[in-house]
Amino acid sequence: MSLWRKSVLFIANRPEVERLVRRYGMRLARRFIAGETLEEALSAVHRLEEDGIHAILDVLGEMVEDEAMARAFAEEIKKTVEAFATLPYPRYVSVKLTQLGLDTSEELAKELLGEILTLAQKGDVFIRIDMEDSPRVDKTLSVYRAMREAGFENVGIVLQSYLKRSEADLESLLPYRPNIRVVKGAYAEPPELAYQDLPTIREKFKALVEKNLLAGNPTAIATHDDVLIRWAKDWTKAKEIPRNLYEFQFLYGVRPALQRKTAREGYTTRAYVPFGEAWYPYFSRRIAERPENALFVLKGLLKS
Numbered sequence: 183m184s185l186w187r188k189s190v191l192f193i194a195n196r197p198e199v200e201r202l203v204r205r206y207g208m209r210l211a212r213r214f215i216a217g218e219t220l221e222e223a224l225s226a227v228h229r230l231e232e233d234g235i236h237a238i239l240d241v242l243g244e245m246v247e248d249e250a251m252a253r254a255f256a257e258e259i260k261k262t263v264e265a266f267a268t269l270p271y272p273r274y275v276s277v278k279l280t281q282l283g284l285d286t287s288e289e290l291a292k293e294l295l296g297e298i299l300t301l302a303q304k305g306d307v308f309i310r311i312d313m314e315d316s317p318r319v320d321k322t323l324s325v326y327r328a329m330r331e332a333g334f335e336n337v338g339i340v341l342q343s344y345l346k347r348s349e350a351d352l353e354s355l356l357p358y359r360p361n362i363r364v365v366k367g368a369y370a371e372p373p374e375l376a377y378q379d380l381p382t383i384r385e386k387f388k389a390l391v392e393k394n395l396l397a398g399n400p401t402a403i404a405t406h407d408d409v410l411i412r413w414a415k416d417w418t419k420a421k422e423i424p425r426n427l428y429e430f431q432f433l434y435g436v437r438p439a440l441q442r443k444t445a446r447e448g449y450t451t452r453a454y455v456p457f458g459e460a461w462y463p464y465f466s467r468r469i470a471e472r473p474e475n476a477l478f479v480l481k482g483l484l485k486s
């Protein structure tokens with residue numbers, strides 16, 4: 183799995199491949215992203231709500247290299263928060279700190295995230311800080327802690343079960359009573375830092391969910407993996423974990439029937455709805471997750 187993912191991400195990072203896919207690939211990317219505009223994303227929110235699925239809006243964009251761009255993205259995220267706040271649904275927005283200038287300066291990311299959280303508080307919007315690749319984990323956790331210490335409650339973080347450090351990170355976060363989304367992890371990480379085999383990644387995923395839930399903290403179980411979903415349903419039932427403490431999260435366009443089924447069964451179910459013009463890196467990670475997705479793109483490109 184890991185070699186496959188590394189190879190796809192390596193190929194996808196080549197500029198000529200990006201040019202080709204960006205030119206012909208929007209139609210294909212639409213399987214995984216709601217569109218390029220906020221209006222398209224809000225239409226997706228309505229459609230999901232018809233099936234009892236709540237949306238997590240995500241303005242696509244990451245790893246920005248200058249302050250002006252980070253500020254421009256922060257404005258787009260604020261517009262999204264404001265628009266979402268007018269809808270009669272649970273509101274939830276995900277952000278990436280490199281989109282808010284983390285690579286330029288941690289202070290800039292803190293300033294912009296603070297502004298977003300202030301606005302989000304007014305509109306009763308929850309903000310999730312996505313977790314990016316391993317060189318950014320320390321800084322991401324540091325910004326999260328700073329926000330909590332500044333008194334913001336409407337913010338959560340993500341831990342990746344493939345990272346060997348995540349259990350220790352969770353331990354150090356527990357005093358904050360954190361709202362955590364647990365994921366496997368989507369980046370190509372080296373064996374020194376990340377488990378590479380699925381059974382271990384699954385066991386570590388379970389350990390993170392168990393620990394955070396047994397500490398009484400809200401936990402999002404974000405996976406399309408039947409083994410983990412079945413386990414989570416059984417384990418939470420056996421331990422009598424209240425349903426309002428945990429939820430299932432999925433990616434837009436991935437296993438939609440499973441998403442509807444989970445919502446019908448009465449579990450809080452959310453779909454991560456990415457939108458915007460900067461869709462290429464997100465799309466590449468989704469392709470790298472499954473050989474079938476790469477074939478789907480290749481076929482589409484050949485047809486184009």
Ligand SMILES: Cc1cc2nc3c(=O)[nH]c(=O)nc-3n(C[C@H](O)[C@H](O)[C@H](O)COP(=O)(O)OP(=O)(O)OC[C@H]3O[C@@H](n4cnc5c(N)ncnc54)[C@H](O)[C@@H]3O)c2cc1C
Pocket residue numbers: 311312313314340342365366367368369404405406407408431432433436437453454467468469471472475
């Ligand atoms: C709501 C949400 C938020 C996330 N946030 C982050 C984050 O902040 N940081 C981060 O590193 N990662 C994040 N991820 C991605 C995550 O780390 C995994 O890369 C991704 O979810 C794939 O792992 P999996 O456990 O879902 O399933 P896998 O073990 O990859 O697959 C299980 C089954 O799910 C289906 N499936 C999985 N992926 C796809 C796909 N792309 N297309 C079609 N079918 C698929 C297949 O049927 C597959 O057999 C997020 C995932 C979700 C659902």
